[in-house]
Structure formats: C-alpha cells, structure tokens
Amino acid sequence: xxxxxxxxxxxxxxxxxxxxxxxxxxxxxxxxxxxxxxxxxxxxxxxxxxxxxxxxxxxxxxxxxxxxxxxxxxxxxxxxxxxxxxxxxxxxxxxxxxxxxxxxxxxxxxxxxxxxxxxxxxxxxxxxxxxxxxxxxxxxxxxxxxxxxxxxxxxxxxxxxxxxxxxxxxxxxxxxxxxxxxxxxxxxxxxxxxxxxxxxxxxxxxxxxxxxxxxxxxxxxxxxxxxxxxxxxxxxxxxxxxxxxxxxxxxxxxxxxxxxxxxxxxxxxxxx
Numbered sequence: 001x002x003x004x005x006x007x008x009x010x011x012x013x014x015x016x017x018x019x020x021x022x023x024x025x026x027x028x029x030x031x032x033x034x035x036x037x038x039x040x041x042x043x044x045x046x047x048x049x050x051x052x053x054x055x056x057x058x059x060x061x062x063x064x065x066x067x068x069x070x071x072x073x074x075x076x077x078x079x080x081x082x083x084x085x086x087x088x089x090x091x092x093x094x095x096x097x098x099x100x101x102x103x104x105x106x107x108x109x110x111x112x113x114x115x116x117x118x119x120x121x122x123x124x125x126x127x128x129x130x131x132x133x134x135x136x137x138x139x140x141x142x143x144x145x146x147x148x149x150x151x152x153x154x155x156x157x158x159x160x161x162x163x164x165x166x167x168x169x170x171x172x173x174x175x176x177x178x179x180x181x182x183x184x185x186x187x188x189x190x191x192x193x194x195x196x197x198x199x200x201x202x203x204x205x206x207x208x209x210x211x212x213x214x215x216x217x218x219x220x221x222x223x224x225x226x227x228x229x230x231x232x233x234x235x236x237x238x239x240x241x242x243x244x245x246x247x248x249x250x251x252x253x254x255x256x257x258x259x260x261x262x263x264x265x266x267x268x269x270x271x272x
Contacts, residue, residue: 057107090110128220
C-alpha cells in the first residue's frame with residue numbers, strides 16, 4: 001500500500017477499497033457524488049451534503065440509503081486520515097451500468113480522501129459557451145463536456161468556461177456556481193443549475209446577516225451592468241471573476257468580503 005493510500009483512505013461501504021473493487025469504477029458514468037473539505041475533522045454544511053446525496057440517490061436509483069450508512073463511511077475516513085483533507089462521497093451501482101440489473105441493486109458508497117485544497121487564488125477570466133448539463137440538479141459523474149469546454153476556453157486565453165442555456169441565460173461555470181454583485185445586493189443567476197453546497201451555505205448565512213440577495217435572469221450582455229462577480233464551489237466561497245466573455249469586471253472587494261465572511265459565519269461540526 002502506498003504512503004498516499006495509507007494516509008488518505010479510500011472506502012467502499014465502510015471497508016478499505018481494493019484494486020479489484022475500484023476496477024469497475026474506472027469507466028463508470030452512472031453515479032453521483034458530493035465533495036467537501038474537512039478541517040480539524042469537522043465539516044461545514046454537512047446537512048446540505050446529506051440532502052444532496054439523498055435526493056440524487058432517489059432520483060437515479062429509485063431508493064434511499066440510510067443516513068447512518070453514509071455517515072459511517074464519512075466518519076471512518078475522517079478518523080483514519082489527517083485532520084485536514086478533501087473528501088468525496090460517490091454513490092454508484094455495484095451492478096455497473098448499461099444493464100437493467102442496476103435498477104434493483106442497492107447502491108454502494110465510495111468515499112475517497114486526499115489533500116486539502118482551498119481553491120485558486122484568482123482572479124479568473126471566463127469564456128462563454130452554450131451548454132446545458134444533463135439532469136442539472138444532480139452532481140453526477142461522467143461529464144466530459146466540462147473538461148472539454150474548459151480546454152477550449154484556455155485555448156482562447158481564458159482561465160475557465162461559463163455556460164449559457166438555450167435561452168441565452170448565464171447559468172453556471174464548469175465546476176462552479178456563479179454569483180454577481182450590483183453594489184447593494186448579491187445576485188444569483190436564474191436558470192437550471194446545480195445548487196452547490198457552498199452556494200447553500202452562503203445563501204443561508206447572507207440571509208442571517210440580512211444581506212439583500214435575489215435571483216434573476218442574466219445574459220452575457222447584462223454582465224457589464226454589475227460591479228463584481230465571483231465563482232464558488234466546495235473548495236472556496238469565492239474567487240473573483242474579472243471577465244465573462246467580452247465583458248470585463250472590476251475585482252470587487254465588497255463582494256469577496258461578503259462571501260468569505262458568510263462562509264466564516266457557518267459553524268463546522270464533527271460527523272455524528
């Protein structure tokens with residue numbers, strides 16, 4: 001067993017994963033997951049992660065897994081790894097895919113851990129591409145389009161890509177939620193998107209702090225009307241965005257302070 005594997009455990013159904021266990025997952029595209037950062041063996045927004053897993057398991061597999069089964073795997077991975085780590089929970093069918101057998105099998109729980117990460121420092125510039133994710137409300141695997149469009153954006157001189165839908169509305173970026181600032185309110189794009197766990201944390205803490213926020217349809221032409229923008233995911237509550245397509249933005253300190261302060265206001269808890 002390598003030093004990396006010994007330090008950062010990988011579990012399937014709460015037991016150490018073997019190479020044979022992992023082989024079927026190498027080409028698996030019918031699964032969903034949630035990713036989180038563990039600090040001092042505690043997690044922020046664990047309730048949001050659990051809700052995401054429960055809803056997606058019901059949607060993809062037509063059944064629910066007991067919370068205790070999922071929590072046990074997370075708890076064991078944290079207990080047997082460093083105090084600070086990245087942790088991903090993937091729910092998949094042990095029967096694989098492209099078979100009707102996967103409709104009846106109880107899903108398995110894969111927990112992978114690795115080095116902690118706080119995301120890029122930024123700022124970032126986003127290219128624009130029209131793309132709508134399959135089942136956008138689910139954080140599922142097998143999304144090659146995200147990497148494909150990231151590469152195309154980099155070739156065009158950007159750092160990453162933002163998506164517009166068939167109606168011309170900005171929705172999300174490759175692995176990020178988008179957020180805007182109009183100088184007074186936090187503005188979230190109104191479109192079919194994956195509601196990130198970080199987004200959920202920020203929204204409820206901004207509400208607690210009485211910071212105005214709203215959802216509205218935003219087109220690429222509307223970007224120039226905002227005084228700031230950012231991206232966020234499980235790594236970080238906010239990385240400043242200074243361009244979306246041909247529109248440029250100032251790096252907004254008020255927005256960045258709001259996002260990071262909201263995240264700091266969220267309590268972290270050990271896994272029960």
